[in-house]
Amino acid sequence: MRVTDPVLTLRAASFGYGDVEVVSRVDLDIHAGEVVALLGPNGSGKSTLVKGVLGLDAHLAGEVELFGVPRDRFRDFTRLGYVPQRHSLSASVRATAAEIVEVGRLPHRPWWRPPTREDRRIVQDALDVVGLGDRAGEDVSTFSGGQQRRVLIARALASQPDVLVMDEPTAGVDAGNQRVLVDVLHRLVARGTTMVIVTHELEALEDLITRVVCLSGGRVDFDGTAPAYAAHCGVHSAGDDHHPHLTPAGPGIGRDTGVAGPFDTEHDDEVSPRA
Amino acid sequence: MPDFLALDFMRQALFAALLVGIAAPLVGVFLVQRRLSLIGDGLGHVSLAGVAIGILTGSAPVLTALVLAALAAVAIELIRVRGRTSGDIALAVMFYGGIALGVVLISMSTASSPANLTAYLFGAILTTSASDLQVFALLAVVVLAVTVTLRPRLFAVANDEEYARATGLPVTALNLTLAILTAVTVVVSMRVVGLLLISALMIIPNASAQVLASSFRSSVRWAVLIGVLASIGGVVGSFYAGTPSGGTIVLVAIAIFLVATGGAALRTRFRARRHRRAEAHEHEHGPGCGHPSVPHGDHVDYVHDGHRHAPHGGHWDEHADPSLPTPDPDRATATQGEG
Numbered sequence: 001m002r003v004t005d006p007v008l009t010l011r012a013a014s015f016g017y018g019d020v021e022v023v024s025r026v027d028l029d030i031h032a033g034e035v036v037a038l039l040g041p042n043g044s045g046k047s048t049l050v051k052g053v054l055g056l057d058a059h060l061a062g063e064v065e066l067f068g069v070p071r072d073r074f075r076d077f078t079r080l081g082y083v084p085q086r087h088s089l090s091a092s093v094r095a096t097a098a099e100i101v102e103v104g105r106l107p108h109r110p111w112w113r114p115p116t117r118e119d120r121r122i123v124q125d126a127l128d129v130v131g132l133g134d135r136a137g138e139d140v141s142t143f144s145g146g147q148q149r150r151v152l153i154a155r156a157l158a159s160q161p162d163v164l165v166m167d168e169p170t171a172g173v174d175a176g177n178q179r180v181l182v183d184v185l186h187r188l189v190a191r192g193t194t195m196v197i198v199t200h201e202l203e204a205l206e207d208l209i210t211r212v213v214c215l216s217g218g219r220v221d222f223d224g225t226a227p228a229y230a231a232h233c234g235v236h237s238a239g240d241d242h243h244p245h246l247t248p249a250g251p252g253i254g255r256d257t258g259v260a261g262p263f264d265t266e267h268d269d270e271v272s273p274r275a
Numbered sequence: 276m277p278d279f280l281a282l283d284f285m286r287q288a289l290f291a292a293l294l295v296g297i298a299a300p301l302v303g304v305f306l307v308q309r310r311l312s313l314i315g316d317g318l319g320h321v322s323l324a325g326v327a328i329g330i331l332t333g334s335a336p337v338l339t340a341l342v343l344a345a346l347a348a349v350a351i352e353l354i355r356v357r358g359r360t361s362g363d364i365a366l367a368v369m370f371y372g373g374i375a376l377g378v379v380l381i382s383m384s385t386a387s388s389p390a391n392l393t394a395y396l397f398g399a400i401l402t403t404s405a406s407d408l409q410v411f412a413l414l415a416v417v418v419l420a421v422t423v424t425l426r427p428r429l430f431a432v433a434n435d436e437e438y439a440r441a442t443g444l445p446v447t448a449l450n451l452t453l454a455i456l457t458a459v460t461v462v463v464s465m466r467v468v469g470l471l472l473i474s475a476l477m478i479i480p481n482a483s484a485q486v487l488a489s490s491f492r493s494s495v496r497w498a499v500l501i502g503v504l505a506s507i508g509g510v511v512g513s514f515y516a517g518t519p520s521g522g523t524i525v526l527v528a529i530a531i532f533l534v535a536t537g538g539a540a541l542r543t544r545f546r547a548r549r550h551r552r553a554e555a556h557e558h559e560h561g562p563g564c565g566h567p568s569v570p571h572g573d574h575v576d577y578v579h580d581g582h583r584h585a586p587h588g589g590h591w592d593e594h595a596d597p598s599l600p601t602p603d604p605d606r607a608t609a610t611q612g613e614g
Contacts, residue, residue: 055440056437056440077442080441080442082441086435089434092308092310093307093491094489094490094493096490099491106431106444112424114427131564134568134574135586139489144589147559175557176557176559179559
């Protein structure tokens, strides 16, 4: 894949649920090799945009293209690696890390075919990349939140995607796990993985990202490099909650202390009521 | 050979119990996973109306029950997808409507008696005809084949429906398939365990299996093993004790559940005494984390300031001294117990 290949193209795209339009008329081009942080205050439509692109929230208007193919005709789902926002993996039944990650291989084979040795190797590789290779056979419900998050990243990696779409990968993760997580993302960037990361915690990911897109009220409010974003935020007066990060006033609120800061509390505000 | 095997009807009954003992937990595990444990019970209620329609119209009760249960299963799934709060009420109306209609219709029929009703509600395997048994066997084989083949996909959808949808899996079709599998299992099991007890055989062996297993794969194996033990044990027990097969089967399943949970609780207490938790640290051990790793039984220890830390759930345990020549194969603290 060439570096200039389009991964995601939005033209006046609107997303929401039911009749409620959460994201309105957004234009966005993301190309292969980019690592994009999608920022914005609670309710700004970050998660809705990502879920709309993935077909989980309603696409209400405009054009959405994935790898140059219109969304409704797109079938090459293995190219998308989705890491949903989850605080815990379902604990209703036992499931090992390898069994969860194995799910990432399913789009690669027809429904009647059992997993091959190659599938198992890829699952093990994905767990190795996130540093859980030696714990593949353990029940995920015993894992910490950060470890579970890494299992979900491994699941997305197991589908060998061309782009990783992550919804709040670092939210609510302790400092030790957050460092490991950032290391994992660095490793993936070094491999040339394109990423779209919905986040509140730009600071933790600062070295990784090549571009910042900030949403506000369902519209793109800023689109540029991280330094330009920092400068842009400087324009806003201190105490303005509009851009919570990289401002002198409040870097990384509540991140290392484990105390919830005002911008770390968003979890489900953009989840549709039918969820 | 035990004397009961000399009897034709007992051989038939044991064969039916074997099929049900395998199929019910196999389908039930996905219901447990999706937290829909009571759906089987509701479908049992609706099936009674189906049985009654069959008796009243002179057609095969198995067939009418199957049709009605499948329709109800699809309706439940569609109500669930729409996610209305009134969906809960709609299910209650459907389930109680089913059992009420069944009772009323059966009472109107001249061909049936209260004993007949009891047989459907609580199971009376010994009265099942050979032709019914053939239909049950065929249906059970279909349920087994479909469940085993689709297991990875049913697991994926039950584990994380949103992710499954995002990766293009046919989520609705898979959920409808599971709904129909549940309906078929209910009907197949109705003569063995009865419509009011069928859900127990789908759920309780899985509840025991969750206590005994540490992976989905092994929990399914345990559930099937326990399901077969309970259904065969229940039929044999009912033969000697002269009790109804359904109730006996469920009581055996519950006895196994109590033994399993009791054993697990003892094991947890035993391990808690032997298990030493390492000091809390922010560092997250893993391959290449900077600490030397030492294979230790079925896991890897990391040497941390001269002592060994082993992963245990979300925290770290102290394991044997790394200066010792051979690590004590201390598997008990390594496998999972309390978190």
